[in-house]
Amino acid sequence: MPKFRSIPLGRFGNVYVLTIICFAILTAMFMVGLIGAYISSLIIFLMVYIVLAISWSILSGYAGEFTFGHIGFFGVGGYTVALLSFHNIDIVIPFNILLGGCMAALFALIVAYPLLHIRGWYFALGTWAVAEIARTLILGFPAVTNAGAGIFVEHPYPPAFDYFGALILGFSAIIVFYKIINSRLGLAFVSVRDNYDAARMMGINTTLYRTIAFMIHAFLAGLAGGFFAQYKVFVDPYSAFEFSWIFKVIVMAVIGGASTFAGPIVGAVLVLIFEEIGKTFFMRGSLLLMAIMLVVVFRFMPEGIVGALSGRSSAPIFFKKIQRLLKRESS
Amino acid sequence: MIPPEVLISGILEGSIYSLIAIGLSQIIGVMRIINYTHGDLMIFGAMISFWLFTLFGLDPLLSLVIIVPLTLGAGMFIQKFIVGPSIRKVELQSSASMVITFGLALVIMQSEFIVWSPNLRSIETSYTALNFMVGGVLVNLMRVLALLMAVAVAVLLHLTLSRTGLGRAIRACTQDREAAMMLGVNFEKTAYLTFGLSTALASVAGLLWILTHVLNPGLGIAFTVRGFIVLILGGMGSIAGPFIAGIIVGLLENIGIYVFGGVFRDTVVYVILFLVLLLRPRGILGKVEVYA
Numbered sequence: 001m002p003k004f005r006s007i008p009l010g011r012f013g014n015v016y017v018l019t020i021i022c023f024a025i026l027t028a029m030f031m032v033g034l035i036g037a038y039i040s041s042l043i044i045f046l047m048v049y050i051v052l053a054i055s056w057s058i059l060s061g062y063a064g065e066f067t068f069g070h071i072g073f074f075g076v077g078g079y080t081v082a083l084l085s086f087h088n089i090d091i092v093i094p095f096n097i098l099l100g101g102c103m104a105a106l107f108a109l110i111v112a113y114p115l116l117h118i119r120g121w122y123f124a125l126g127t128w129a130v131a132e133i134a135r136t137l138i139l140g141f142p143a144v145t146n147a148g149a150g151i152f153v154e155h156p157y158p159p160a161f162d163y164f165g166a167l168i169l170g171f172s173a174i175i176v177f178y179k180i181i182n183s184r185l186g187l188a189f190v191s192v193r194d195n196y197d198a199a200r201m202m203g204i205n206t207t208l209y210r211t212i213a214f215m216i217h218a219f220l221a222g223l224a225g226g227f228f229a230q231y232k233v234f235v236d237p238y239s240a241f242e243f244s245w246i247f248k249v250i251v252m253a254v255i256g257g258a259s260t261f262a263g264p265i266v267g268a269v270l271v272l273i274f275e276e277i278g279k280t281f282f283m284r285g286s287l288l289l290m291a292i293m294l295v296v297v298f299r300f301m302p303e304g305i306v307g308a309l310s311g312r313s314s315a316p317i318f319f320k321k322i323q324r325l326l327k328r329e330s331s
Numbered sequence: 332m333i334p335p336e337v338l339i340s341g342i343l344e345g346s347i348y349s350l351i352a353i354g355l356s357q358i359i360g361v362m363r364i365i366n367y368t369h370g371d372l373m374i375f376g377a378m379i380s381f382w383l384f385t386l387f388g389l390d391p392l393l394s395l396v397i398i399v400p401l402t403l404g405a406g407m408f409i410q411k412f413i414v415g416p417s418i419r420k421v422e423l424q425s426s427a428s429m430v431i432t433f434g435l436a437l438v439i440m441q442s443e444f445i446v447w448s449p450n451l452r453s454i455e456t457s458y459t460a461l462n463f464m465v466g467g468v469l470v471n472l473m474r475v476l477a478l479l480m481a482v483a484v485a486v487l488l489h490l491t492l493s494r495t496g497l498g499r500a501i502r503a504c505t506q507d508r509e510a511a512m513m514l515g516v517n518f519e520k521t522a523y524l525t526f527g528l529s530t531a532l533a534s535v536a537g538l539l540w541i542l543t544h545v546l547n548p549g550l551g552i553a554f555t556v557r558g559f560i561v562l563i564l565g566g567m568g569s570i571a572g573p574f575i576a577g578i579i580v581g582l583l584e585n586i587g588i589y590v591f592g593g594v595f596r597d598t599v600v601y602v603i604l605f606l607v608l609l610l611r612p613r614g615i616l617g618k619v620e621v622y623a
Contacts, residue, residue, distance in 0.1 A: 060426075064426070066426045066429050114608060114609040115608075117612075118608055118612055120425050121365040121425055121426075121429060121559075122563065124365070124429060125556070125559050125560070125563070125604065126604070126605070129604045129605055132597050132601050133597075133598055133601045133602065133605075136594065136595060136598040139594050140595055140598070247433075247437055250430065250434075251434075254430050254434075285441070285445075288437075288438065288441035288442065288445075290437075291434050291435075291437035291438040291441060294434035294437075295413065295431065295435055295438055298417055298427075298430055299417040299431070300417075302417065302418075302420065302427060
């Protein structure tokens, strides 16, 4: 069996069953009233983080194209939802968010032509440029986008709507991610990542698969952005394209393990915890805390926490021991 | 018509961008490391000289004696203990180096925010405000001095690369790492010396910038990206390429601000990058093929 299929969650049961159980538990807890306003906002953030981390992992962890432009597509999704509301175009709730995702994917398709004939750090820099250009264009045309003043998004729905919307978004992203990485598509992504020339030689249309990966990543980021704009009720060019978002997403995917299934999810949970700790005890220091964590984790486990636990290369001795224990239990 | 002041300011800013890009190009050439900490280390050097000036009254040009060795040491430390070991075992080295240096850049930036606060800083000595007229155009003495210093540093680097043993090792590792190691070049040592050297170059650029403009710790990443854009435009494998490209980017940026307004400052630069990536990814004077 190929290495990338080894999913650490597998030994705890079927992923679908596990997802449905989690969804059911969270729904039931909300129905009973165990989840207050604070916890539900945390869960909404967690779901947005999970979608973002998954979308980054698909492009950078699986298809092997490191991107900084992630936040550009998040912003495009958010601005689609906001502009619909700003120009009084009425589209009911799930469809405006879906349209946000589609616009982000379309934007990705347009910029894919110049971006996808370059690779490596040229690509990373190109995506950075895309995000910045999108931001400055929004700032530069106040008549259409209200520029730096931002846009208030109409939100006539009860709070439970946000909560269940976030759950559906997050869990469906997890299932889509699982389906993709265990399909021929995922295999093609990995082959493009691991050996570009060999993949081409075997008849894989590398440009096509990189375009697909790029568009899937943009679509998920756009969905997250659209949802987040609807939830936050307000977007402006500084918050929608904020630098710290790019950074947080990279931290999530990398510390969890960008080329594993559970990695982005674990990373999103860890980042949320760190962020709350940072907010409570260090005021502005939460980014510093996360940056230090990223450097330390990457210095000792380049494959991320989940990658190290599931028996991939270069895990430190402490993790090797846990690995052996887990193996003994499962066999 | 574009006023000559805009062009002069463009050439000056461009020459500082060139210094940043030349340092980055050495690191990418030798180690294939995409160094996102560059801009933040540049600001580190500039802020140290700001401290030396405001706390001890040390002349900023004299403070080069302190900040160059300091940033050289910082760069060597980063390569030897953090970046080097963490990417050694990984397959996709340039992607891995992006992750680790990006994280490190954030650590440096946030620490700088804590130490120097987000206020904009600049150094104003008795001679930074001196102006003179050349043919009806107002020229700032410090800016001319900064341009000359940037050229001098680039020439000095060229001499180092072509005349010294370290320079030969750097050029050998850039051309073919395995062959150089086989012929007895100590790659690890060359790697951290190169990192230190390029960080020292960055700190000189930072000093020149803080003498002629203002700085705060949040600008580090913007300078890094400018450096990469200049590097891509100029092409790797020479010093002249990034230098000319830096001046082109500086000029276009300032003309862009003059024509379209300050909001589009970054857009102009990124559109340049986009066009270069689209039309000629090797850069204008690039000798070497694209390093993926």
